[in-house]
Amino acid sequence: MLSNLKGIFRPRSIPEALALLEKNSGSILVMAGGTKLVKSPNDIVQELVDIKDLGLDYIKEESGGIRLGATITLQKLVESPIVNEVANGVLSKAAGMCNRSRMIRNVSTLGGELVTAGPLSVLYCALLILQAQIRIVGGEEFALPINIFLNKKGLGGGLLVETLIPAFKETTVAALVPIGTESTDALACAGARVTFQKGSCQNVKIAITGCEKIPQRLHEAEVVLEGKPLTGPNIEAAAETAHQLYRPISAPLASEEYRKEVSRSLVKKALVQCLESAEDQL
Ligand SMILES: Cc1cc2nc3c(=O)[nH]c(=O)nc-3n(C[C@H](O)[C@H](O)[C@H](O)COP(=O)(O)OP(=O)(O)OC[C@H]3O[C@@H](n4cnc5c(N)ncnc54)[C@H](O)[C@@H]3O)c2cc1C
Structure with a gap:
């Protein structure tokens, strides 16, 4: 209160x-x-x-990507055909996991979730692999890459007005793999995104929740795949590197050891789903 x-x-x-x-x-x-x-x-x-009357409840598709106004509700992100079309719908999926209650999703906003979510946020994980940018207005107006926004403390009295999802190549695929129950936040979630160029992986992004403070990208695991084909052995190698890099937290419902243990298979599943989507699309 x-x-x-x-x-x-x-x-x-x-x-x-x-x-x-x-x-x-x-x-x-x-x-x-x-x-x-x-x-x-x-x-x-x-x-x-x-801020409901500021005209920030929009989803706009433009040549540079998709612009999402700060007061768009989580449920509209779940249902939007535009958002569902981007990168295998990972952002719609993540918005659906922010809160299990549709009644709350009908009211809570993307901006509110971005300001308040924590280390287990599947939404942050999706936005990290999508390389979102967050537009803030205050004394001045500026856009921050999502990783910098998440590491920054507070908005300094500013107003979060928009999230930009950059445009994707047709050969870009993504996947989000959570583990958890129907009634709780995901205990851990891995996300992966890959662009295929002549059969090899480019612009690989791998992120995981349950790290200290906020979800993190696993850069060294991305490097394992960069420029290589997404084969079984390469997926195994990237998942193993991710497992070694991951520094999970202990939080209610899952221990540090549990999260560490499942990380390898979550990253592997996310990459396998990317491969399966690519086989459908390429
Ligand atoms: C019954 C119930 C269940 C819930 N369950 C969950 C749950 O399972 N998991 C979970 O994570 N959360 C849960 N919440 C909390 C809440 O739904 C989320 O944190 C939600 O996403 C907040 O969004 P909002 O738009 O309602 O934000 P608000 O409540 O309006 O704002 C939250 C904070 O963000 C700031 N803010 C909001 N928008 C902006 C902006 N554009 N610019 C600058 N600052 C801004 C506000 O000043 C405030 O400090 C629950 C809430 C209720 C009532």
Whole structure:
């Protein structure tokens, strides 16, 4: 509960929202879907800036990629034909795993999830392999690669306005492999993305959740495949390197040892799924 909440503003433009945030900094917060804020024990916040009227609930396909407004709901990402078409629909799949309740997904937003998710976030994992960029406006406007955004602490009073998913080559495939139950967050999840060029792997991206602080790319495992065909032995070698690199956390429901143990097979499955998708497409 925001026990000292006194008012909610509903600005109609980004400059208006930024002026409110700047004027009352310290005692004011952005509200998107409100599903996290509703449970917040914060007693410093006195006002909220509801950003639903800023026109940020869009999914736009352009030559440079897909632009996703900050207030697009997780459920719209699950259902969007545009988002489902990109890189084997890994982003739609990840949005569906952010919350098992469709009622909450109908309200919670991409921006809210990006600001609040943690080390087990399947959404972060998907955005890492898709090499998303996050656009923020504040005193100035800038775009951050997702890995830098995730390593940064807070938005410095700025407003997250957009996520850009860069355009993909037709020969790019991706996969997301979680392990868990229907009713909980994935205990661990590996993601992989590969572009095929003349039979060999280019621009390989491998990421995994359950690392300290945030999901991480496993760069040395990517290097194992770069420029090589996606054969069984090469997949095994990359999965083994990923397993060696992975430094998991112990968190509720799964120990560090468990996550370490399953990492090899999660990465292997993600790469095998990439291979199977490529066989369908190439
Ligand atoms: C019943 C219930 C179950 C839940 N279950 C889960 C769960 O299983 N897993 C899970 O991870 N979460 C869960 N949550 C928490 C919540 O749904 C998520 O954190 C959600 O994605 C937050 O999105 P939102 O749009 O509602 O954010 P809000 O609650 O509106 O905002 C969350 C935070 O992000 C900031 N923020 C939001 N948008 C922006 C922006 N564009 N720019 C700058 N700052 C911004 C806000 O200031 C606030 O600090 C649950 C919540 C409820 C009520």
